[in-house]
Amino acid sequence: MNRELTKTYDPKGIEDRIYQKWMDKKYFHAEVDHSKTPFTIVIPPPNITGQLHMGHALDNTMQDILIRFKRMQGYNALWQPGTDHASIATEVKIIEKLKEEGISKEDLGREGFLKRAWDWKREYGGRIISQLKKMGSSCDWDRERFTMDEGCNKAVTEVFCRMHEKGWIYKGSRIINWCPVCNTSISDAEVEYTEQAGHFWHIKYPLIEEDGTVSTTRFVEFATTRPETMLGDTAVAVNPADDRYKDIIGKKLMLPIINREIPVVADSYVDMEFGTGVVKITPAHDPNDFEVGKRHNLPEVNILNDDATINEMGGKFCGMDRYEARDAIVKELDEMGLLVKIEDYSHNVGTHDRCKTTIEPMIKQQWFVKMSELIKPAVEAVKSGDIQLIPKRMEKTYFNWTDNIRDWCISRQLWWGHRIPAYYCDKCGEIVVSGGMPEKCPKCGCEHFTQDPDTLDTWFSS
Secondary structure, three states, X not given: OOOOOOOOOOHHHOHHHHHHHHHHOOOOOOOOOOOOXXXXXXXXXXXXXXXXXXXXXXXXXXXXXXXXXXXXXXOEEEEEOEEEOOHHHHHHHHHHHHHHOOOOHHHHHHHHXXXXXXXXXXXXXXXXXXXXXXXXXXXXXXXXXXXXXXXXXXXXXXXXXXXXXXXXXXXXXEEEEEEOOOOEEEOHHHEEEEEEEEEEEEEEEEEEOXXXXXXXXXXXXXXXOOXXXXXXXXXXXXXXXXXXXXXXXXXXXXXXXXXXXXXXXXXXXXXXXXXOOEEEEOOOOOHHHHHHHHHOOOOOOOOEOOOOEEOHHHHHHOOOEHHHHHHHHHHHHHHOOOEEEEEEEEEEEEXXXXXXXXXXXXXXXXXXXXXXXXXXHHHHHHHHOOOOOOOOOHHHHHHHHHHOOOOEEOEEOOOXXXXXXXXXXXXXXXXXXXXXXXXXXXXXXXXXXXXXXXXXXXXXXX
């Protein structure tokens, strides 16, 4: 029987049938075979936040070419497929969907929200797998994984516990990036810097004289882009080599409005050439100030609530939104004669790449990884030549990063993700890190515990 080819190619009647044949014949399935050289690709798992895009199509096509080529060369080739729970990205998407229904995640409660999250995973995770198959991806679908399945959960918990035993993971108070809308800490990689038109507010603080009176003639002037943070100032800093300020190092200033005495400290962090050569120090709201504060044993005064309103440490401004407080503080400083001038100034402002909200550097109790140990192999690999950076001049940038890396905040105030395996004794508060609920508190013998509500940063999980 003669049949003419159609003028245009119609994939519907052909591709699904061929792909199903490949699946039925298990052409993509790999078994351990010591007679062959193994070649494995672990798919960079797509986030279950929606559907694949052109970037995924290109990336997965390249992997498919490689794995098929290796199969044809006789390797025991495995392309390991899976999807990623994408903690914050997925939670943001689900919250947006709930808003359309007039529901908040708090309305659902943790268990109800997690049920919706798993429903989301089934819908969109399944859609992504279908799209990969539609593209003809030759993954071993018998080995499909999800980053929150039982095996992955156990692995993440095990790694956390081992690193905690080594002293590489700890809970403490440090500066983190805080999103006031998503109400969670976020990583540096999730902070997107955008140029915004702002201002430099030039402010002066009066010196306190030897007799304890507040000077009406002697002031120290500086400039800031965030005048509202003055509520949390605990010092001003000058460079020890700056002759202009040598006579005031160690003396006290009066913090206006709050009326708190703060010292003048000498620290080489201060750039003598920038502005007036004076920097206000707010250890609880700036990462560099935090380090200066540690060096000089300065108190840390957090003036913000989680929603970026001023807390009780802000006195009369308590309850105000951060920008509302900014305007009120600038107005009051002007009335007091302490506002010198205002300059227009464009600068890069950190925003959350998911919700586009301006983030707040804030001191908080979180879980951290000590990077001083983890960074060593990465440094040694480049120094020894095992890893070569091209061009070689990039080594200077690389080592500048490794030499100045800060401890990594790995806890997130989210419900969707790997739960932190830390348990608090309900009686004495002792923290027990364990692969499961402890039976008894090692400190007081209590048998009742509450698990840490936070989840882990997705990058730590991976």
